[in-house]
Amino acid sequence: MQLSDRVTGGVLVVLGGLAAWSGSRLPAVPGQDVGPAAFPMLIGSGLVICGALIALGIGRSFEVPEEDVPATGSRFGGLRVLIPPALLLFYMLASEPLGFLLTAGIMVFVVAWALGASMRLAVPLALVAPVLVHLAFYKLLRVPLPDGVLPAPW
Amino acid sequence: MNELMEGVRLVAAPDVIIAIVASAIYGLVVGSLPGLSATMATALLVPVTFWLSPIAAIATIITASAMAIFSGDIPGCLLRIPGTPASAAYTDEAYAMTRKGQPEVALGAGLWFSAIGGIVGTLSLVLMAPLLAEMALSFSTFEYFWLAFLGLMCATLVARSSPIKAIASMLLGLLIACIGMENPAGTPRFTFGLTDLLGGIEPIPALVGVFAVSEVMRAMATPEPPKMPHRKFGSILAGQWKLTKKYQWPMWRGNIIGVIIGVLPGAGADMAAWVSYAMSKKFSKEPEKFGTGHPEGLVEAGASNNASLASGWVPSLLFGIPGDTITAIAIGVLYMKGLNPGPTLFTENARSMYALYLIFIIANIIMIPLGIVMIRIASKVLRAPRASIMPVILLLCAVGAFATGNNLFSVLLVGVFGILGFVMERNGYPVAALVLGIVMGTMVEQNFITSLIKSDGDVMPFFERPVSAVLAAMTIGALLWPLGVWIWNRTGGRRLPA
Amino acid sequence: MVSIDRRGLLGAGAALLASPALAQPRWPARPVQMLCPWAAGGGTDAVLRIAATLLERELGQPFNVVNRTGGSGVVGHTAIAQASPDGYTLGIITSEICMLHWQGLTEVTYKNFTPLGQLNNDPPGIQVNASSAYQNVQQLADAIKASPAGKFKASGTGQGGIWHLALASWLGAMGLKADHVRWVPSNGAAPAMQDLAAGGLDFTTCSVPEARAMLDAGRARSLAVMAPARLSAFANIPTLKETMNIDITAGAMRIIAGPANLPAEVKAAIEPALKKVFDSKEYQEFMNARGFGLVYADGAGAGQALAAADKALGDAMKAAGLAKA
Structure with missing residues (x-):
């Protein structure tokens, strides 16, 4: 860009x-x-x-010239940078029907995978991170995160 | 003296001590999560304060807000994701220090000078509250207009890019601040028929977008940077005394500017940090080092934003005028607990006031040990692989934005600002200037338009009131100075530092 | 593999959802969400939070306050009106609901709600700087009448806000045009009171509780309150009725409400509970400490108050040229 x-x-x-x-x-x-x-x-x-x-x-x-960023060719090429905003759009549309835990799990998995994480890292991360975030925001901060199809057990 | 002892006794009560420690930890955690602000940390405490004694209730608010403002610097320094608009001013500097391998110096400076600023701010509250309050009451919309204008000009000083691009970014921020109907005329502008835009764009989603999301996007486009050599995280406080001696003068300037700006309702910590960082660069002996990981600006701005936090209580306590959103919440709690703001609070309720001062001091002192622990825990993220940090950050961006108003539209906004921030950075437009524009936009327009309404469209009153005239002269001087330098250089004169 | 997992999850989710739905003896059987259209930390938020805490004690289920801000109150009010009418999403509505639709900012009016109980009303006041020459409201009124249009400057809230309309109503009652006094829009009452103290304004028309700290500090004086009777917390301030025989009843109301068509059992359960909340020592102490006006009305009474306010505010907005066609 x-x-x-x-x-x-x-x-x-x-x-x-x-x-x-x-x-x-x-x-x-x-x-x-x-x-x-x-x-x-x-x-x-x-x-x-x-x-x-x-x-x-x-x-x-x-101006200070911006350091040259070498482009990476792997997985999706130049459009890769659009993954994060696309996932935020996905969160906006999907969190109500799917629920927070499922939506967040998908988001975390996609980003980790796109950054080249192994399955051994990406899958546990996608399982654990949403649960911790849900605990912190839902219990501690009383943010009404949607239940969707997979309500949290607490 | 008797009343001071009474104050000590009030604070030494076990419920107050527990309240201070618990809210300190709570404030540190909430403040360090990207997207969650000190204001939100404070607002969530209000229902808890129903059940506390008056002093314990106020203690939770004071402690949590001071901690949250400091810990907002942690994600900014480690990941280039500022926690609050106040820390956006020096996020790039702190992050540059992290990349140079000195995160502990940057965070230590944030912690140490925040604590000093907080204590100086408290002393100003103790010693000069009536004087400072008098100053705050002499500010009408004309003075505020010039002050906001001066704040905006900091954009060009803070950025390490072409001043024209910095101004363009700032103007873009001002334009974004025009969105919605929160303008003096109460007319919806640039809402494109969307109800969600009626209330305008909140600074938090914009901040999270341009810094955090754009950082995740950048990670997508670049290969994993070489691992930082594994080494022990150095002592956090060791270098700070040296910095204190070396940058004594900037530190005091930061404290003083912070106290003055903090006392003015509506200006607050955000502006104090920006003005101080810009001043630091302007008056530094080595301005070329700014932006490359140089602690001088961090010292001054860090001291400034915490000093302003304490002095911001002056108008709240004396006149019930909130200095910022945090004190607005605090005023509610004060009324609820029968500590009605007003001059009588200082005379009839002196022991409560002494208790309040003590809580400020205690909060700033325990900030140091608790802050060190927090920094040590948080610094673990530097060693984690990027592919495990970035997904969590993106998730926190989404949830944090949602939490500002429990509105899913904010999540979309964060994404849009992510793209905007990414494109701007790539093309040399400083995103910090954009944030400054968004934060200050409402204040600039509000005071500009209402001043014009009050003067029936005449511009002379902008220069007639004494304080206003001084501020106007400062603004115009600061505007013309670089232009003068530029012309001087052009006409073949000796090169002057810009 | 993925599809099986998903089906399994869906099934588990459905089972979890269904179990509480099977047994629903009486309202409230589970936590109730209370929406607040205004930001956390403000006056409306504070009133709702204490009411929710006390409702929890009365009815035995948590009442969770959720701030749904944005769109100058449009977003939150709309969310309450459009919630499913099962009694598990209620909220607090404010006078703005009788103004926003006149400005063409939303289709939602007070008719889209089931009012359950009014908890508070704050009438507008008239405040001047402590060093002002006007000792009573009659002197101020005479000076305004004698001045050319636009000479006097007043503030208290944004353009077209509730206190702006209070000024318009007062001027109208004196036979003056709504813009005879120039309105200086402000970001709420606190900045307006500060500007009044800094000498930038002639008077403010915000409510007396909002002006209270400046009054206590001796920086401002309140000349009158635009209400049918004096306020109990400020008994020394005369009403506009007794000094100028002008009747203005509009004020900032706070009403607990739900979406239209709430089941009768919900109304039957919450209305007496709200009355008890209002009468409780905690609520009375809290409101008196803040100086907020203690005005109660049951659901039907609150509905009438909303209808009256809607008409009065609509008329004032049309007179001031603030209403949209």
């Missing part, structure tokens, strides 16, 4: 422009001279300016 400054700067210009434009269309509030539009317009314009400067390459001399 290394993009050139031209691209990221351009994205910021567009984003800032959109923010300022949609901010300016917010309705005024009766009885107030300064409404909800002022702040987004200010921020949006700031982003447009910054984005333009970045795209033009001003200020790059200050």
